[in-house]
Each structure stands twice: as C-alpha cells, then as structure tokens.
Amino acid sequence: xxxxxxxxxxxxxxxxxxxxxxxxxxxxxxxxxxxxxxxxxxxxxxxxxxxxxxxxxxxxxxxxxxxxxxxxxxxxxxxxxxxxxxxxxxxxxxxxxxxxxxxxxxxxxxxxxxxxxxxxxxxxxxxxxxxxxxxxxxxxxxxxxxxxxxxxxxxxxxxxxxxxxxxxxxxxxxxxxxxxxxxxxxxxxxxxxxxxxxxxxxxxxxxxxxxxxxxxxxxxxxxxxxxxxxxxxxxxxxxxxxxxxxxxxxxxxxxxxxxxxxxxxxxxxxxxxxxxxxxxxxxxxxxxxxxxxxxxxxxxxxxxxxxxxxxxxxxxxxxxxxxxxxxxxxxxxxxxxxxxxxxxxxxxxxxxxxxxxxxxxxxxxxxxxxxxxxxxxxxxxxxxxxxxxxxxxxxxxxxxxxxxxxxxxxxxxxxxxxxxxxxxxxxxxxxxxxxxxxxxxxxxxxxxxxxxxxxxxxxxxxxxxxxxxxxxxxxxxxxxxxxxxxxxxxxxxxxxxxxxxxxxxxxxxxxxxxxxxxxxxxxxxxxxxxxxxxxxxxxxxxxxxxxxxx
Amino acid sequence: xxxxxxxxxxxxxxxxxxxxxxxxxxxxxxxxxxxxxxxxxxxxxxxxxxxxxxxxxxxxxxxxxxxxxxxxxxxxxxxxxxxxxxx
Ligand SMILES: Cc1ncc(C[n+]2csc(CCOP(=O)(O)OP(=O)(O)O)c2C)c(N)n1
Numbered sequence: 001x002x003x004x005x006x007x008x009x010x011x012x013x014x015x016x017x018x019x020x021x022x023x024x025x026x027x028x029x030x031x032x033x034x035x036x037x038x039x040x041x042x043x044x045x046x047x048x049x050x051x052x053x054x055x056x057x058x059x060x061x062x063x064x065x066x067x068x069x070x071x072x073x074x075x076x077x078x079x080x081x082x083x084x085x086x087x088x089x090x091x092x093x094x095x096x097x098x099x100x101x102x103x104x105x106x107x108x109x110x111x112x113x114x115x116x117x118x119x120x121x122x123x124x125x126x127x128x129x130x131x132x133x134x135x136x137x138x139x140x141x142x143x144x145x146x147x148x149x150x151x152x153x154x155x156x157x158x159x160x161x162x163x164x165x166x167x168x169x170x171x172x173x174x175x176x177x178x179x180x181x182x183x184x185x186x187x188x189x190x191x192x193x194x195x196x197x198x199x200x201x202x203x204x205x206x207x208x209x210x211x212x213x214x215x216x217x218x219x220x221x222x223x224x225x226x227x228x229x230x231x232x233x234x235x236x237x238x239x240x241x242x243x244x245x246x247x248x249x250x251x252x253x254x255x256x257x258x259x260x261x262x263x264x265x266x267x268x269x270x271x272x273x274x275x276x277x278x279x280x281x282x283x284x285x286x287x288x289x290x291x292x293x294x295x296x297x298x299x300x301x302x303x304x305x306x307x308x309x310x311x312x313x314x315x316x317x318x319x320x321x322x323x324x325x326x327x328x329x330x331x332x333x334x335x336x337x338x339x340x341x342x343x344x345x346x347x348x349x350x351x352x353x354x355x356x357x358x359x360x361x362x363x364x365x366x367x368x369x370x371x372x373x374x375x376x377x378x379x380x381x382x383x384x385x386x387x388x389x390x391x392x393x394x395x396x397x398x399x400x401x402x403x404x405x406x407x408x409x410x411x412x413x414x415x416x417x418x419x420x421x422x423x424x425x426x427x428x429x430x431x432x433x434x435x436x437x438x439x440x441x442x443x444x445x446x447x448x449x450x451x452x453x454x455x456x457x458x459x460x461x462x463x464x465x466x467x468x469x470x471x472x473x474x475x476x477x478x479x480x481x482x483x484x485x486x487x488x489x490x491x492x493x494x495x496x497x498x499x500x501x502x503x504x505x506x507x508x509x510x511x512x513x514x515x516x517x518x519x520x521x522x523x524x525x526x527x528x529x530x531x532x533x534x535x536x537x538x539x540x541x542x543x544x545x546x547x548x549x550x
Numbered sequence: 551x552x553x554x555x556x557x558x559x560x561x562x563x564x565x566x567x568x569x570x571x572x573x574x575x576x577x578x579x580x581x582x583x584x585x586x587x588x589x590x591x592x593x594x595x596x597x598x599x600x601x602x603x604x605x606x607x608x609x610x611x612x613x614x615x616x617x618x619x620x621x622x623x624x625x626x627x628x629x630x631x632x633x634x635x636x637x
Contacts, residue, residue: 298612
C-alpha cells in the first residue's frame with residue numbers, strides 16, 4: 001500500500017464517507033487512489049468552496065468535515081474556509097499535497113510554506129516528514145480537530161510520501177479524558193445562583209459544540225431563567241419557550257438587550273463576550289456578576305472578569321446547577337417586555353407598500369418549511385434578518401459564518417449540509433453580493449443533482465455596508481452599488497437550476513411554497529427595496545440599551 | 551509595562567517555537583529575550599521567554615496552555631532592578 005492509499009484508508013476508519021476537494025499536481029497520487037476508493041469525492045469548483053462544503057457538512061451533521069487541495073494556490077484558496085472553521089470551532093481536517101520533500105524549501109513550482117501560512121488560522125498544522133509518521137499523524141489530526149474546543153487541522157503531505165510504500169499498523173488513539181468542573185466551583189456557582197434575583201442565561205455556540213443542548217434546555221425549563229442567545233447559539237434554546245427573549249447584541253431584540261443590561265447575574269454558557277454581543281464592553285451588563293461555563297479556559301475572564309468559572313464539559317456542569325428561588329418578578333418583567341417589544345410582521349395582503357418586507361418573508365419561510373430543515377446564510381443584512389426572524393429546532397439547523405463573517409459561505413455550506421442530511425430540506429439564504437462570491441458552486445449543485453434551495457434577497461447593493469454608510473458615513477455610498485448584477489435566473493438556468501423572480505408581497509406565500517416543494521434545486525429571487533435596513537442596531541462601541549430602532 | 555519570565559515545557563515539533571512567538575506577539579506582548587534547549591531524549595524542549603506588556607500575563611498564559619504542543623507554563627515576575635543587573 002502507498003501513502004495515498006493509506007490516507008484514504010485512515011479516513012474510512014474514521015467513518016468519513018465523503019470528502020470535498022479539487023485536484024492538482026502535488027496531490028495527484030491521492031486523487032489516483034480516490035479513483036478506486038469507497039470514499040466519495042465531491043469536486044467543488046474552487047478550493048474555498050470545498051472548505052465551506054466540508055464546514056457545512058460538519059456543522060449540519062456533527063461529524064468531521066474533510067476537504068483536500070493541491071499545494072500552493074490550492075492551499076491559499078482553502079485557507080479562508082479553514083480560518084472560518086477554526087473561528088467557529090468546527091471540526092475540519094484538510095489534506096493538502098506538497099511538493100516532493102527534496103524540493104521543499106527551494107521555492108519550487110506551486111510550493112508554499114503551508115505551516116507558516118496556516119499556524120494562525122488552524123488549531124494545528126502538520127507536515128508529514130517520514131512515511132512511517134503518516135498514519136499516526138492522520139489519526140492525531142482527527143483527535144485534535146474534535147477534542148476540547150474543535151477546529152481545523154491541516155495535514156500537508158509531500159508527494160514522495162504519497163507514492164512511497166507504507167506499512168499500516170494498528171494505531172492506538174487516545175481518547176481525550178473528560179474534563180469536568182470541580183465540586184468546589186459548582187458550590188460557588190450555586191451560591192451565586194441562589195442569591196440572584198435577576199439572572200439571565202446567555203447561550204453561545206459552545207452549547208451545541210459540547211453536545212449539551214438537552215442539558216441546557218432541561219436547566220432552562222427547570223430554572224425558568226429568562227434566556228438570550230448569541231448568533232451562534234441560535235437553535236439551542238427551545239424556540240417556543242416563553243422565557244426565551246431572542247438574540248442579543250448588535251442586532252439583538254430590544255427585550256434581550258434590555259434584560260441583559262438590567263440583570264444581576266449573567267450565566268454565560270459556551271459564549272465568549274464577543275464585541276458584536278457586548279457592545280461597549282465597559283457598559284455591558286453593568287450590574288451583573290458573571291458565572292461562566294466553558295470548555296476553553298482561555299475564554300474565561302478574557303474580556304469580562306468572571307466571578308465564578310465552571311471549566312469543563314457543559315453537559316456535565318449544567319445538570320448540577322441550582323435553580324434560583326425568587327425570580328418570579330423578574331421573569332414577569334421580561335415576559336411583559338417580550339410582549340411589548342416583539343417584532344411585528346407585515347403579512348402579505350396587509351402590506352400595501354409595494355415592496356416585499358424581508359423580515360416578514362423570512363418569518364413566513366420559517367413556518368412554511370418542514371421541521372428540521374437546514375438554513376445556511378451568507379453575511380450581511382439578510383443574515384441578520386434570518387437570525388432575528390427565523391426559528392430553528394436545533395442548532396445544527398442554522399449554519400452561518402459567525403466569528404469570521406465570511407461572505408461566500410452560504411452556497412457551499414448548503415452543499416455540504418445537503419449531502420450530510422439528504423432527507424432534510426436545505427435552503428441557502430443569500431444576498432446579491434455574497435451569492436457572487438462562490439457562484440461557481442452552482443456547478444457542484446448541477447453535477448450532483450443536489451436539491452439545494454437558494455433564496456436570494458436582492459437589494460442590488462452590498463446592503464449591510466450601505467446601511468453603515470447611511471448611518472455613520474453621511475450617506476456617502478462608496479462602492480456598494482450592484483445595480484449591474486447579472487440576470488440571476490438566466491445564470492441559474494445555465495446550470496439547469498429552475499427559478500423565479502418575485503417583487504410583490506402578494507406573491508410571497510405561493511412562491512415560497514413552490515421553492516419548498518421543488519424536487520430539484522431552485523432559485524427564488526426576491527427583489528426588495530434597497531433602503532430596507534436591519535433594526536434594531538446598536539452602533540459600534542455603544543452600550544446595548546442605546547439601540548437605534550429605525 | 552510589566553515584565554515577566556515565562557518558562558515553558560513543550561513537545562519538540564517543527565512549529566513549536568514559531569507558534570509560541572506568534573501567540574506572544576498576537577496577544578500583545580513584546581519579547582525581550584528567548585532561549586530554548588532541547589531535552590534528551592529530544593522529544594521535549596524547555597523554552598524561556600522574557601516578555602513585557604500592559605496586558606495581564608494570565609491572558610497570555612491561558613492562550614499558551616491552549617497550544618497543542620505546550621505542556622506547562624510557569625510565570626515569574628521580573629523585579630526590574632534584577633533585570634537590569636542581569637543585562
Ligand atoms: C469576504 C468578505 N468580504 C467583505 C465583507 C464585508 N461585508 C460584510 S456585509 C457586506 C455586504 C453583503 O452584501 P450582500 O451579500 O448583498 O448582503 P446584504 O447585506 O445586502 O443582505 C460586506 C461587503 C465580508 N463580510 N466578507
């Protein structure tokens with residue numbers, strides 16, 4: 001067996017049945033081995049597409065996503081996706097071909113210093129230097145990608161090692177020991193909880209990553225603590241819970257932000273006090289003590305000092321938390337804010353503005369879609385509207401580029417999600433700017449007959465940037481016009497994808513239904529008013545109660 | 551500006567030192583001095599880095615402990631006078 005065959009063999013042993021990639025000189029031996037492998041390869045049309053497809057596959061399924069690329073430009077194209085995976089803690093393993101060992105360090109054709117390139121954006125980077133290290137390195141890559149706080153791991157394999165003979169050996173893979181919070185810390189946490197009168201449960205992406213959704217929901221149900229979510233936490237909290245106040249932060253609900261600003265105890269679960277969440281840090285939750293539950297010690301007290309930290313598996317810590325006793329007044333206060341400040345939707349026939357209202361459309365989509373459908377987004381206004389106005393059964397049903405905010409994520413991530421969840425509907429909600437960033441992946445959808453649905457919200461602008469220009473740059477609309485967009489329906493049609501354009505509120509319900517019912521890929525192109533903006537919005541470096549409401 | 555000595559035990563990998571110095575820089579610390587010794591039997595290294603920053607050293611320590619190859623991080627505050635004598 002050669003190194004290339006062994007590489008695929010190890011993938012199979014880790015339960016990998018599909019990989020996303022793009023071939024080239026330095027990875028040809030692995031592509032040759034793929035030719036008769038059980039591992040199914042999905043050819044994407046740019047390496048960034050392959051990386052995002054692997055991310056979408058991983059996030060939607062909870063498994064490791066695998067992508068591959070050739071040396072040099074193959075790796076540089078892949079790197080944005082790997083940075084995104086690491087920033088959002090998604091387990092991805094990337095296999096890259098490297099020039100032969102003898103040429104390494106000579107600026108050979110398509111040679112790039114992969115370790116130097118990837119150290120800052122991956123959880124770990126390996127370069128295999130001997131054939132007999134290959135097998136154990138690959139196992140280790142899976143272990144690192146999935147353990148603790150997950151992330152992307154790159155394994156760079158020189159061409160001579162791919163073609164060289166290797167001897168497979170049984171490899172003992174250590175499973176990382178369970179990491180549990182101390183009993184003493186739990187007691188401190190419970191003292192804080194029991195003395196609190198106005199607690200808030202602040203739920204981040206770590207809950208889903210730590211497979212602690214059930215434990216979180218159980219704690220929320222039993223304690224009745226009013227709960228808010230970050231962008232990456234969406235779907236973790238039971239969507240119909242009366243105590244769920246919605247998303248917090250820059251585009252959070254008024255109720256969520258006001259409740260956090262007024263609380264006396266903030267229970268952060270798998271969340272990291274990101275600047276898009278806290279607004280002006282010094283004025284964030286000014287009356288609150290902080291109880292921080294996380295698997296990653298470097299997140300605790302990084303931005304906001306924690307009074308008590310519970311470091312370890314959230315699954316284990318959450319069931320041990322006490323329920324505060326006297327929070328009923330606070331709870332009622334939060335419930336009445338939720339009643340007063342809830343979003344109002346303009347239903348189709350009541351909408352006489354002549355324009356489709358994007359929030360209402362997305363809210364309606366949420367009700368029309370079958371349970372457990374997957375939504376991916378790109379980045380911009382449409383992303384925030386999805387976060388504000390759609391509800392998800394599970395965090396694995398909502399895929400978005402949270403930490404890095406990478407335009408171009410949505411379409412390839414939907415491809416990966418559709419392949420990992422063939423029985424669920426997958427809808428990529430995108431903007432006319434973002435859609436064009438990985439538009440080549442329509443070719444992948446065509447080739448594999450994937451029934452991915454695309455909901456394109458077209459304002460003929462780079463909407464989110466334009467919104468900021470309008471609010472903070474005196475309406476000087478520098479380089480945000482896209483009024484010369486292509487004819488998207490014709491474009492899709494050249495990839496054999498059906499679709500339609502709608503412009504009027506009265507067309508929304510039926511068009512959504514046609515998209516959902518379509519058995520193959522479908523593009524629903526929705527034209528909206530270029531001046532429709534996302535509200536509320538907390539201006540940067542401002543306290544969260546000072547939100548603008550449009 | 552606080553000065554500190556960080557003593558690190560790590561696995562001897564090709565990227566260990568580079569990754570360590572990258573994290574020190576990115577997290578807002580300036581390096582005054584570095585030394586590294588390979589321990590026999592060669593799988594481990596001892597690294598000592600003198601750094602300064604306005605940021606709390608605990609933040610850097612937590613980030614370093616997160617690196618896959620780093621096993622242990624010990625911090626010593628440098629008494630400025632002593633640092634001058636040593637220099
Ligand atoms: C790769 C990348 N480049 C630039 C940006 C900055 N950016 C954030 S939102 C946005 C506009 C997005 O426009 P569009 O996809 O049409 O969505 P809309 O805001 O109009 O809904 C831009 C340029 C980004 N997030 N990612």
